[in-house]
Amino acid sequence: MAEPFIQLRNIRKSFGDHVVLDGVDLSIYEGEITAIIGKSGGGKSVLLKHMIGLLKPDSGEILIKGKPLREFTKEEWRRFKRSLSYMFQSNALFDSMTVYENIALPLVERGGLSQAEIDERVMARMKQFELEDVTGKYPSQISGGMQKRVALARALVTDPKMILFDEPTTGLDPLRKNAVLNMIAHYQKAIGFTAVVVSHDIPDIFFISNRVAIIDNKKIPFQGTPIELEQSDSEIVWEFIHGQESLQDQLTGLHSKIEVERTLRQELERIGKFQDVFSVVLITVDSLERIREQMGYIAAQRIFQCLGMSLRDALGAAGYAARFGPDEILALLPHAGAEQAARIIDEIVGQCRKEKIMDPKSYPKVCVDFELKAAIVQVTERMAYQELIERLRKEQKVIAKMQCRPKGDGS
């Protein structure tokens, strides 16, 4: 791979006693979009500010095209800085200047351009970002989304080689959010600048970036292409990509898939060594996909949530349950035989009937028939994990049905 444009080596930074970065290594390559994702307050902005010299690391080294930053002469640093733009999370527009003056400022202060040239370049950017109507207004007089666009226009007006975006989409509505990401991707291709984007927008940000770095616990545990990210089996990575699903799982009160999978594998290992028994249950909604398509997301989520929560209640603290597939829940019942597992399934069905998710009246306009299926495997001897899962999927039986029209209705 080519030499990185910017390379951070073992960067440490703390504010007072509060350590923000502890040994961060990161490479930014020329002409690429690098996304930095991480929890808020995790030091993403601090990391970005190191790249532009707004903050100096306590220790570690920043290399720009292989040359350490501290060996830069004043003139070299100046030239490097002129080729950068930074877009602040808070936009940092000059609030006592008009929109036009804000965008023109970098050009005016840099000198070397005539008023007409400045005018032309500023107006071109304003047009691009649909800001012609607010030329003479002050930042506080325009909406948050517009302010963001003014900040973007100001960052792009100098035709920089590299732009650092500090959460460019925070606080925008979904339409504008995609528009901004799209814009970054589009101009990046057209102009060819290097971009570093700090963002919360998972998964949208992956679609436009060439590289992704995750910052977590003061370090960068992962950096690579979005595809490498998706196929990574690291737990931290999984947590980040499935952030949205995990919210759904939290609503259903289920464990994480990784947790349950790990416990199940452990139990399968142990089963030969100790005389013990446990059961595994797989509950499926047939089909959640159809429910989602025809009755909507919320109905689908409610049904799944009800299953998850009643399962959690029935299991108590002893068992483990997690969303296994899009419409599957896998539960692990230690020290339980098949009969006990069957009782739990009955309980769940009872609970779901009580909460009326199996009642056609809950779905007044559009109603779709669906079935709940379950399979129980009592494990008494060693078997392979994959074999167990396959057996569960094969042995599924219908445990409850929802029919939109009562039987014998005729039609």
Added chain:
Amino acid sequence: MKDRAVGPFAFFAWWGRLFLGLLGELGAMAIFAMHGFLLIFTYPFQFKKIIQQVYFIGVKSVLIISLIGLFTGMVLGLQGYYTLVKFGSEGLLGAAVALSLIRELGPVLTALMIIGRAGSSMAAEIGIMRISEQIDALDTMDINPMRFLVAPRIAASIIVFPLLTALFDVIGIIGGYLTGVVQLGINSGIYFNRMYDSVVLEDVSGGFYKSLAFAFVVAVICCYQGYFTHMRPEGFGARGVSLATTSAVVLSCVSVLIVDYVLTSFLL
């Protein structure tokens, strides 16, 4: 400084810390002042921004300075008359009013008024720019924030303070004339003749030097307080800006009076 001394040394340690802190702050301010001052003369000159500041600090202060000058002169005329008449030398009123205005009251009161009007807003404006990351934004655009924000303000203050002081002096003298001559009936020829006799160029230039020194001190302190709003340990955000503004006003007022004393003792 983490090692806190205990027992009898705690007292000395406290003073030591205070003194070191103060020394550090003064040093930082001195560097800030020199840096800001030298940046005035870097190419390309920021004529437009300096003119804007001259307008803001100077032109907009004309009315208030005239008003204060007028009443200061008038009250000087009254007080001076009642004191001088006891010695039968009310003819010296013109000299008394002019000398106290030109040598002392003009520069000091003008400085205090500008601190209240423009110094506070300098600190607040720069402070808000600091906390809303606008200063960082300038930095990332390779615009030197010291040059962009501080230098024009120092330059404009140095231009404006002597001019406003002169205005203050003239209007004050007219104020003295109003009470002394028009109201209390001193001969106007005597009022101006005594003034002409007693005021020498050293008096005028002394006042001029003072106003130059005040300009520099006030602009530096107010800009410094705003510029380093974010470094204040006791307040962040809007509260930090309000504290910065307060200390800008208080510190510059105190400094003006201290500098006044020091300069007066050298100039006399």
